[in-house]
Amino acid sequence: MAVRRPKVARELIQKWQNEQTEVSMPLNIEVMELDLISLDSVARFADTWNARMAPLHVLINNAGIFTIGEPQRFTKDGYEEHMQVNHLAPALLAMLLLPSLIRGSPSRIINVNSVMHTIGFVDAEDMNLTSGKHKYRSWLGYSNSKLAQVKFSSIFHKRIPAEAGVHTVCASPGIVHTNVKVKPRSSRSTLFAASDPQVPEYCETLKSEDWPVCACINYDCNPMNASEEAHNLETSQLVWEKTLEMIGLPSDALEKLIEGEPVQCRYGQQKAE
Numbered sequence: 001m002a003v004r005r006p007k008v009a010r011e012l013i014q015k016w017q018n019e020q021t022e023v024s025m026p027l028n029i030e031v032m033e034l035d036l037i038s039l040d041s042v043a044r045f046a047d048t049w050n051a052r053m054a055p056l057h058v059l060i061n062n063a064g065i066f067t068i069g070e071p072q073r074f075t076k077d078g079y080e081e082h083m084q085v086n087h088l089a090p091a092l093l094a095m096l097l098l099p100s101l102i103r104g105s106p107s108r109i110i111n112v113n114s115v116m117h118t119i120g121f122v123d124a125e126d127m128n129l130t131s132g133k134h135k136y137r138s139w140l141g142y143s144n145s146k147l148a149q150v151k152f153s154s155i156f157h158k159r160i161p162a163e164a165g166v167h168t169v170c171a172s173p174g175i176v177h178t179n180v181k182v183k184p185r186s187s188r189s190t191l192f193a194a195s196d197p198q199v200p201e202y203c204e205t206l207k208s209e210d211w212p213v214c215a216c217i218n219y220d221c222n223p224m225n226a227s228e229e230a231h232n233l234e235t236s237q238l239v240w241e242k243t244l245e246m247i248g249l250p251s252d253a254l255e256k257l258i259e260g261e262p263v264q265c266r267y268g269q270q271k272a273e
């Protein structure tokens, strides 16, 4: 479990352990620090994880923010907060963890996305919404970050060779009662995307058909059609290139990582394998 507040997470795990009524095995959950508001933190986390030389079977990018009604804010890396926490940091994490994901292949990257991507737009030249062309609103920051994630994931899905066996999925949880939104549903689409054997098959079918969007799973665990703009490969390619630039990776990072070559990242002062 990768979290920004390890102490709180450890207390929570202890609580779960204490609440178990039947005598059972201790919960096997390790807590590691990862703060998505800092790309250095993301790169350091990936470095520590990769150093284990262990397989990674599933990466679930669940953490996200929606600062409803609040003014526009920027991270110390210089990026609009929704864009960094919801898209840029998970994208950097997935890229840097590729050596471990390949070691764990067949493996999956599950991005917890949102139907709100359908009302977003992404201008690769204005990822921070600072050009003045569009007035900042928190819902726009959130929606744009979710659309950017679908578009980046789609190019990732397109470029990664089928033999690598690393599948990427955007899962929408529906509306759940949390800090982000209100009204009960559940995380079952995320768990479905992470574990159901039909999912890699679905990803492979989309790839063989050259479908322009990665696999998207709806709250009811059925395939979901992403927004019309998500299907625009030309703008998705621009989002891919701009994202790599923003997260400090070279444009051929994916290909190099697949080949097992070292890749220099601007953040964390580390080298991925």
Ligand SMILES: NC(=O)c1ccc[n+]([C@@H]2O[C@H](COP(=O)([O-])OP(=O)(O)OC[C@H]3O[C@@H](n4cnc5c(N)ncnc54)[C@H](OP(=O)(O)O)[C@@H]3O)[C@@H](O)[C@H]2O)c1
Pocket: 003, 004, 005, 034, 035, 036, 037, 038, 061, 062, 063, 064, 065, 085, 112, 113, 114, 115, 172, 173, 174, 175, 176, 177, 178, 179, 180, 181, 182
């Ligand atoms: N709730 C909905 O209706 C809904 C609908 C569509 C999509 N989603 C998506 O579902 C995902 C989970 O959201 P949620 O509804 O469960 O919201 P939530 O209850 O607010 O949980 C968000 C989680 O993200 C973590 N987080 C926030 N900033 C972080 C950072 N800088 N570094 C590391 N972790 C950070 C939080 O950590 P702390 O515990 O430390 O605060 C928290 O665990 C998000 O991607 C969201 O966009 C939710």
